[in-house]
Amino acid sequence: MVLFRGDIKSKSLQRRTSISVILPADNMHFLNDSEEIIPQPYKTLYLLHGLYGSDDIFLANTSIQKFAEDNGIAIVIPCGDNSFYVDNKQAHAYYGQYVGQELLDITRNIFPLSHKREDTFIAGFSMGGYGAIRNGLKYSQNFSKIGMISAALITDEIVNYEEDSNVLRSRAFYESCFGSLDKIKNSDKDPKYLIDSCEDIPDIFMACGIDDFLYDKNIDFYEFLKSKNINAKFIQDSGEHTWEFCDKYVKKFIETLI
Numbered sequence: 001m002v003l004f005r006g007d008i009k010s011k012s013l014q015r016r017t018s019i020s021v022i023l024p025a026d027n028m029h030f031l032n033d034s035e036e037i038i039p040q041p042y043k044t045l046y047l048l049h050g051l052y053g054s055d056d057i058f059l060a061n062t063s064i065q066k067f068a069e070d071n072g073i074a075i076v077i078p079c080g081d082n083s084f085y086v087d088n089k090q091a092h093a094y095y096g097q098y099v100g101q102e103l104l105d106i107t108r109n110i111f112p113l114s115h116k117r118e119d120t121f122i123a124g125f126s127m128g129g130y131g132a133i134r135n136g137l138k139y140s141q142n143f144s145k146i147g148m149i150s151a152a153l154i155t156d157e158i159v160n161y162e163e164d165s166n167v168l169r170s171r172a173f174y175e176s177c178f179g180s181l182d183k184i185k186n187s188d189k190d191p192k193y194l195i196d197s198c199e200d201i202p203d204i205f206m207a208c209g210i211d212d213f214l215y216d217k218n219i220d221f222y223e224f225l226k227s228k229n230i231n232a233k234f235i236q237d238s239g240e241h242t243w244e245f246c247d248k249y250v251k252k253f254i255e256t257l258i
Contacts, residue, residue: 001025001069005056008106012098019103020055021111022068022075040112042074043119043257046099046143047250048085048128050152051168055079058125058250061243067254076107082167084152084177085124085131086189096188099131100139123147123205123253125246126214130154130191136202137194147205147253149246153191153217155184192224204232205256207249209239 002023007016024038047064049057055077058064068075083095099122108115122143124132129151136146159181161171171181178184186193195201204225208218215236222234235252239245 001065003059003065004111010098010102010106012094012102014092017098018055018079019107020059020077021107022065022077023111024068024072024074038072041114041119042072042112044074044076044107044113044121045147045254045257046103046120046122047075047077048080048099048122048124048131049077050124050126050128051082053080053128062247062250064250067251071254071258073254073257074111074113076103076113078103080128080131082127082173082177084127085135086178088177088179090179095131096135096138100135100142104142117142118144121145121147121257123149123250124151125149125250126241127152133191133204134189134194137191137198138188140198140200140202143202145203145205145257147250148207148218149249149253150208150212150214150241151206151218151221152214153221154214155190157217159184191221195225195228195230201230204230205253206232206234207245207252208234208236209241209245210236211239212241212245214241 002025004021007018009016058077078099080095085095085099087094087096107113120143122132122136129148132146133148136143158174164170167173175181178189184190206222208215225232
């Protein structure tokens with residue numbers, strides 16, 4: 001396993017931004033003097049962190065490096081700040097465009113990653129789960145599978161928020177990400193609208209803990225997917241909105257990619 005951490009220059013974001021890249025190369029087993037060679041180019045998962053995170057947070061809180069090594073897959077983790085991975089025209093911070101297309105172009109130019117749709121996947125935890133479904137659908141020509149772990153499917157709810165000192169309940173914060181909250185429904189920031197307007201929907205994997213504060217929202221979205229006959233799998237398990245739950249189900253999602 002090889003880990004790269006560094007900065008790239010993004011046109012979509014108009015600045016430099018950090019990424020972490022895990023490659024299943026140099027899988028050497030020193031104790032038994034053997035080496036496993038993973039064929040190139042690598043299948044690739046673009047993995048999106050949640051609110052308050054950065055590209056290093058999965059490295060610190062999950063076994064993602066071991067998952068990559070054990071399953072022979074490359075994993076690219078961008079820094080999404082607190083953007084919800086949508087496009088903010090006023091700030092010229094096009095995070096959706098960045099993770100949906102530009103990041104693929106940049107990383108494929110640098111690393112031995114597959115260019116095939118069937119080898120390219122997107123997933124995320126919490127805010128990153130929303131970013132995965134939004135951009136996995138909007139850029140469905142690039143991704144064959146979408147993974148949503150404890151996804152923050154909150155766009156139907158935040159339209160009713162008022163001012164609050166807690167950023168999680170602050171209307172002003174969500175307006176800084178999404179723009180006018182009254183215009184989310186039936187836009188490309190609305191996952192249900194994207195399902196209805198997407199011609200080639202990737203396979204969808206969902207997991208959420210039954211004690212997670214986002215559980216009901218995940219149930220609602222899965223029921224919507226079933227009503228549309230979408231190829232989706234939803235795992236309900238004991239657990240809350242924790243890294244332990246994320247670690248378990250990111251691994252299970254990766255196992256479906258091999």
